[in-house]
Amino acid sequence: MTNADVENASVDGVSALETKIITQVEYYFGDFNLPRDKFLQGKLKEDDGWVTIETLLTFNRLKSLTTESDVVATALRKSTSQLLEVSDDGTKIRRSPAKPAPESNKEHYQKLNELSVYAKGFPPTATIDELLEFFGRFGKCINVFMRRYAKTRTFKGSVFATFATKEEADAFLAKEDVKYNELQLMRSLKTEYMARKKREREARSEEKAKKKAANEEASAEGGDGGGDAAEKGEAPDIVLGCILRVKGLGEQTTWENLKEAFAPYAKVAFVDYTKGQPEAVLRFADEGSALAVLAKLGAQEEPLKINDNEVTAEAVEGDDEVEYWKKLMAAKQDRKNRLKNVQRGNKHQPRGRGQGGRRQERGKKRAAEADKGGDSKAKQSKTDDGVAAAE
Template identity: 45%
Template sequence: MAARGDVRFELFEAEDERETLDYDILDKIIKQLEYYFGDKNLSRDKFLQRKLESGNGWVEIDVLLTFNKLRSLTYKKWTVSAAFYWKGSQLLEISRDETKVRRKPAHPWPRRSRTELDELTVFVKGFPLNTCTDELDKFFGQFGQSVDVFMMCHNKTQRKFNEMELTRAIKQTRHAIRVKKDAEYEALAEPAEELKVVPGCLLRVTGLDKVTTWKSLKEALEPYAKVAFVDYCESKGEAVLRFIEEGAAHAVLTKLEQHGKGLHIDGNRVIVEALEAGEEVEYWKKLAAIKRKLRNRRGRHNSRSVQRGKKRRSEERSISPDNMME
């Protein structure tokens, strides 16, 4: 269970089985990708420039996952895909096969000169040595939207830089082999399943207080209908609950109207509404995409089970698609 203040996405399929995605991590993944593809970083990242040119603007997610900062957030390709499904990006888009990322055609790389970039850049010093980029983003955000925040580290020697480049090259080779194997596996994959939509079971709750947790949400609605799924974004103060039975969302609204007192959670009166038909379809598409990726991920790893270590097997069991399926 998350501590208070965590933003988490939880799927309830059984009392002891649930799959969790951290909304904060998804948001950080998008921000880090936008930094890599930002004007400032692209102007000096020769490696990424070559990848963009050779890939017609696209860069393989497997290549991006070799970058230290992104890899510290996730090493799973499907998590990057989930970040685009749930968070989205104004600057970037993911390919249809969900293996590559590029800048949107509406935001092409401007290829500004060094002089032009310098005119848009400020140099600030005096921060504590242990300051991280997330803290700098928050600090500069109060003065306006910043495209890139780059920390200058003077203690890195050329020797260390070369070692890092060599390590990155080795990782790229390993990932290239993995990409080829994954492509062969996906070529043998079964046709996509027909989208399953249970109408009238999704209920949106807005106006939530910061102290509200997924548990209090579930407990508040359980007396009206059995809850199977809780999608709670604390930073937005809203949640979407999926009930087990078809039409349960409308039934819950009817019961609340009959009581005439509305719905109160943690002492706060909230707003509840059933999702419209179009919203329901989009929501089920996103959920199906995540489940499909979990199944595919499990299948690929099972085919390579001899090569896996204990730690890797443990991680895969924790994201088993069986925990997400009905």
């Protein structure tokens, strides 16, 4: 069957293409998009809520489906939601006055958050159409927001999906096992996810405040002014979503084996492992790398083996991830404090043998005298100074 055949295939008299058109246009006028779409709101005010189909065809997603106004009008007349009305001449549409759009206020967005779920574990190559189709299997999905990295705009592998009802959102989360192309998904309510991220931010702020206080205390005790800058350079940058726990390791596995095994999947920044232990923790360099690695591993036909041992991996997330970073920063701070104490102790010690200076100059002078036939006392001094310099 060709793509054209698929688009023309119909269910209850509605072709696949018409279903996509209905879904897209109803999204434009739906409860999720319309209250925040300033452009469309402005157009609605111009003509008693009517908008020309020609205007809608300037929107990229609809334009990718069709460029013909009559195709859009014909499709929308087949919709059963009764959300939209099509003008008699088939050139304009509007949201039904019997179903007014909600107001754009705090209560409205709070309600949308309660209808939304957070899902993580999608491959970076997933598209919006694929995700809409996926979530549509679990109920009426009115929006999918693909989360992206700010700098690169690449897909993080996580989304916020909004269902039409709270019951549909709860049913999605209640399912024991949800996979996307054999990849296990991590799921929660959006409100729970936001609360967890808030705790993580507070934990980072708390650690930053402690570190700042420690630096100020060290400076007050007589630091030389260069310690703060050095510590800032050494402080670990918190990178979320980069930690992977690996299980099933053999007794002969080394950290080099682990780094070599995972290097093809992502840049490994650190391997936390003691030889002989069955588990290790890997930290990757880039945000979100852990799930990206899991996605790649899941796409392989064969499980990953290290030294002939089949291993499993899981992302370290949520409270476990926060705890990991807390321990890491505390360990680094402890090492710095111990190093500072050693340096301060040395700073107040008298210069011992081997510090150079005038004694070495005297040694050189006496050595020269000895070469010229100086007395035995000069030779003995040369020997003493020579030993001191060697130390």
